Amino acid sequence: MTSEVVHKATLAKRAASVMNTVTTDQKNAALLTIADALIAHTADIIEANKLDLQNGEAAGTSRSLLDRLALDEARIEAIAQALREIALLPDPVGELLEQFDRPNGLHIEKSRVPLGVIGIIYEARPNVTVDAAGLCLKTSNCVVLRGGSAALESNRKIIEVLRQALETTALPADALQLIEDSDRASVNEMLKLNGLLDVIIPRGGSVLIRTVVENATVPVIETGAGICHTYIDASANADMAASISLNAKAQRPSVCNSMETLLVHEAFASESLLSLAEQFKAAKVELRGCERVIQLISGVKQATDADYATEYNDYILNVKIVDSLDEAIAHISTYGTQHSECIVTEDASNAARFMQEIDAAAVYHNASTRFTDGFEFGFGAEIGISTQKLHARGPMGLPALTSTKYRIIGSGQIRG
Amino acid sequence: MTSEVVHKATLAKRAASVMNTVTTDQKNAALLTIADALIAHTADIIEANKLDLQNGEAAGTSRSLLDRLALDEARIEAIAQALREIALLPDPVGELLEQFDRPNGLHIEKSRVPLGVIGIIYEARPNVTVDAAGLCLKTSNCVVLRGGSAALESNRKIIEVLRQALETTALPADALQLIEDSDRASVNEMLKLNGLLDVIIPRGGSVLIRTVVENATVPVIETGAGICHTYIDASANADMAASISLNAKAQRPSVCNSMETLLVHEAFASESLLSLAEQFKAAKVELRGCERVIQLISGVKQATDADYATEYNDYILNVKIVDSLDEAIAHISTYGTQHSECIVTEDASNAARFMQEIDAAAVYHNASTRFTDGFEFGFGAEIGISTQKLHARGPMGLPALTSTKYRIIGSGQIRG
Numbered sequence: 001m002t003s004e005v006v007h008k009a010t011l012a013k014r015a016a017s018v019m020n021t022v023t024t025d026q027k028n029a030a031l032l033t034i035a036d037a038l039i040a041h042t043a044d045i046i047e048a049n050k051l052d053l054q055n056g057e058a059a060g061t062s063r064s065l066l067d068r069l070a071l072d073e074a075r076i077e078a079i080a081q082a083l084r085e086i087a088l089l090p091d092p093v094g095e096l097l098e099q100f101d102r103p104n105g106l107h108i109e110k111s112r113v114p115l116g117v118i119g120i121i122y123e124a125r126p127n128v129t130v131d132a133a134g135l136c137l138k139t140s141n142c143v144v145l146r147g148g149s150a151a152l153e154s155n156r157k158i159i160e161v162l163r164q165a166l167e168t169t170a171l172p173a174d175a176l177q178l179i180e181d182s183d184r185a186s187v188n189e190m191l192k193l194n195g196l197l198d199v200i201i202p203r204g205g206s207v208l209i210r211t212v213v214e215n216a217t218v219p220v221i222e223t224g225a226g227i228c229h230t231y232i233d234a235s236a237n238a239d240m241a242a243s244i245s246l247n248a249k250a251q252r253p254s255v256c257n258s259m260e261t262l263l264v265h266e267a268f269a270s271e272s273l274l275s276l277a278e279q280f281k282a283a284k285v286e287l288r289g290c291e292r293v294i295q296l297i298s299g300v301k302q303a304t305d306a307d308y309a310t311e312y313n314d315y316i317l318n319v320k321i322v323d324s325l326d327e328a329i330a331h332i333s334t335y336g337t338q339h340s341e342c343i344v345t346e347d348a349s350n351a352a353r354f355m356q357e358i359d360a361a362a363v364y365h366n367a368s369t370r371f372t373d374g375f376e377f378g379f380g381a382e383i384g385i386s387t388q389k390l391h392a393r394g395p396m397g398l399p400a401l402t403s404t405k406y407r408i409i410g411s412g413q414i415r416g
Numbered sequence: 417m418t419s420e421v422v423h424k425a426t427l428a429k430r431a432a433s434v435m436n437t438v439t440t441d442q443k444n445a446a447l448l449t450i451a452d453a454l455i456a457h458t459a460d461i462i463e464a465n466k467l468d469l470q471n472g473e474a475a476g477t478s479r480s481l482l483d484r485l486a487l488d489e490a491r492i493e494a495i496a497q498a499l500r501e502i503a504l505l506p507d508p509v510g511e512l513l514e515q516f517d518r519p520n521g522l523h524i525e526k527s528r529v530p531l532g533v534i535g536i537i538y539e540a541r542p543n544v545t546v547d548a549a550g551l552c553l554k555t556s557n558c559v560v561l562r563g564g565s566a567a568l569e570s571n572r573k574i575i576e577v578l579r580q581a582l583e584t585t586a587l588p589a590d591a592l593q594l595i596e597d598s599d600r601a602s603v604n605e606m607l608k609l610n611g612l613l614d615v616i617i618p619r620g621g622s623v624l625i626r627t628v629v630e631n632a633t634v635p636v637i638e639t640g641a642g643i644c645h646t647y648i649d650a651s652a653n654a655d656m657a658a659s660i661s662l663n664a665k666a667q668r669p670s671v672c673n674s675m676e677t678l679l680v681h682e683a684f685a686s687e688s689l690l691s692l693a694e695q696f697k698a699a700k701v702e703l704r705g706c707e708r709v710i711q712l713i714s715g716v717k718q719a720t721d722a723d724y725a726t727e728y729n730d731y732i733l734n735v736k737i738v739d740s741l742d743e744a745i746a747h748i749s750t751y752g753t754q755h756s757e758c759i760v761t762e763d764a765s766n767a768a769r770f771m772q773e774i775d776a777a778a779v780y781h782n783a784s785t786r787f788t789d790g791f792e793f794g795f796g797a798e799i800g801i802s803t804q805k806l807h808a809r810g811p812m813g814l815p816a817l818t819s820t821k822y823r824i825i826g827s828g829q830i831r832g
Contacts, residue, residue, distance in 0.1 A: 406777060411780055
């Protein structure tokens, strides 16, 4: 018997050939139609969401997770509004990237095409369901969604509403598929679905991402962990260094672009680290330090190698005093996850060296690492932040959901 | 104990930070130096190659494989010349791809950077050893090479020569690593070496590629099989159709961009297929046909579903008569490998539909699929032909061996 995963991925693959021929106007109209349908079915969606919340409470789900799962009128309006904004973005599909003529008269064009069928595996946030659907439809892709079981009732109702609404548009309803089987086996099946899925994008915590990367035979876009550093150089402006490092740590510690370790040049440390540490303490940040930090600041716990390798996503910060830019670069090369790294300095040549030598998706001079974000970069959308080097790196906008195709136009050319 | 694979990949990763700072001039000078070194050590290399040939003969290796393995003065000169040509190509590393300013004053630049450490797993052709080394060095990458055991003595000598020559240049010798352990376990170890290898590129037959795709946790660039089609439309120019389809099949059947199945519109078939079949027979191509072809042409074997799904790489061709462009597109969508597909037609709207609706790396109108090739496209180099949709698709030139990095220059910006 065909499994749910194979059945729905097959329907999506068939729909991909229709999606390959729809126009930008048709896609944008469909995005507005499904946004309206979400609003029109607000009550139904909230009712389905209540079932998820009840199941979650019965299962002892934490208050913060239930909060992220909960939908109300305002949240559904925000989700629909996000679709309307996706409709306003430029369409990358069809964009002519290169064209050239060969001496034999062949004319060659390279242009953007959809990826085809995208598998998205994510956790219990029903807004991701709509956001992923909107981004995939805008880029002429089909999508097979596999959300967390905690949001199954909400996701089922949302996809039912979206698919019904698509029936009234030029886009095929089968472009949107939801895997309802909440067994882990359905994830594993998706990961091996070469030939039906063109790419898998995991969106969620590090365990989910590791599972996908380690088991997928389908190509993956990894949106991974961020152990981000800020290095305060000897010549840093003290106020700027404090402002940037506090923002990088404490403005929203739970996200991947927040700072986990602060590296401080000893010349800066002897002048200003004590007062900076007071500001972190005032922001309720627990400090863990190297030997020299412990000697300088009372009540600081020793930072271990394991601490330097941890993405806390919390109000905890490692602080290490270094003797040189080289030592800072070496530390980041050892413990960083090639996400976002910052140098605060007034020394242009140190800044240039840091920006060149640090291997990361985003390197900052005198700005907070918190800016690594598709909206902050002005992309108008964000599929995630890629921490791999293939295909897309850093914040991913709509072009990250496209591939390319060569069109070769001849007049009978053959190869000699 | 650290294995050879981990040891050498670690050395390569360390060397990557040096490669990240070398200049284009330094790289080009090093390429010329290693080309000279190969020539200077021609006798040593031929001697090592003789050991491989003797081992191969003792093991009963086929004549054609021994031919591909054999090195002589002319071949070594050709290999060295390829390095000199790589030196002449433009350097993609450092290329500024985008830059923009945000309303908050952040200046954002996106530029090309090396991938880092590339693992290349390939079969018994020592020219690949030098070619891969040259392409990786040109793009500021380090490379861990794992060639077939049949070429081990040749590869060991070649890499010894190249590494010694690099010692006299600005590039680190450790940028080039050869895995000498010929056990399959060393391949499997490379496939899981996340954190040390940034990407793996398999170069070889379908079994090797499948092994890599199915087992790697490191991101892979798949250079896969080609089941390529030529569709002769009702309105095709008969001479052009014959010339293109004969070239696509018989000019070099062993390569991935050669044709495996010819689809012919019934209007063309009734006029011209008989004479075209005679030309294929004269070119010693065995034909396998659908029912209608068998009725039309005597002595043609029935083509099975398995035949349509086979990359023959040989003088064998499936021929199928179709009633419409739609049927041709449907056949290609079922059996094609998204490599190279051609329509021969004088009908512009049919050509446009074929080029839009066929999902492949390269789609041709009135030209042979044999042109899918980095050199034929004018790239001056070819790492392989990607049949996946992520990162690079179709013939890969030097930019396919790069990633990108965002540099963000601020003046104290923090996120609100």
